[in-house]
Amino acid sequence: RIHSGMDQAYLEYLDTQLKKESEISIKNGFMKSYKILRAQDDDSSWNMLILREYESYASLEKNEEKADEALRQATGIDDQKGMQGYMERSKVREVLGTKYMREVVLK
Secondary structure (H helix, E strand, O other): OEOOOOHHHHHHHHHHHHHHHHHHHHHOOOOOEEEEEEOOOOOOOOOEEEEEEOOOHHHHHHHHHHHHHHHHHHHOOOHHHHHHHHHHHOOOEOOOOOOOOOOOOOO
């Protein structure tokens, strides 16, 4: 959930660091795609959703360490810098949770 009045600051992060990291993950085959969805009203408990698509849950788990290492090498962001970035972003948004879901394909 983006804190009131902090939309621009969070959108800047999404358009720079998150976009770069996501494109690296796609290029290296760790992620299929990503989307950023914004709620039209602020009445819900959340107002921004980052949707990441993976080949499968098994591939996500299998490649987690390799993906982390590829991102560290490409961005230069280690665990300490990553935690610092997370703390800075907590000033502009609140993470309400993570859900893993499977696509239902109707035949």
